[in-house]
Amino acid sequence: MVSIDLDTVLDRAWADKPLAEVLAAPVSALKGVSDRDGELLKEAFGVTTVAELAELKYVRWAQALAALDTAK
Structure with missing residues (x-):
């Protein structure tokens, strides 16, 4: 289960x-x-919502690359 402090990110x-x-x-x-x-x-990627940002392929690619770095 993912835990996040909403006061920290919102x-x-x-x-x-x-x-x-x-x-x-x-x-x-x-x-x-x-x-x-x-x-x-919005201009660069057509993103207007938090959900769209989370699904943006570039964000997912960057997260995957960062996960590879921490897997050392």
Whole structure:
């Protein structure tokens, strides 16, 4: 089971929302991601929600590469 501190990864306004609502939220719901960052992600990759960002192939590729590095 994956455990995550929502207060650490979400803007305060989103920390108490249900998971389905967070996944449908704009990427700016993530702490440290500005509205402008969200606009740039939309322009570059067509990503508008937290769920779409999680499914972005480039994110998954980067995670796989990082996992290989920690498997040493």
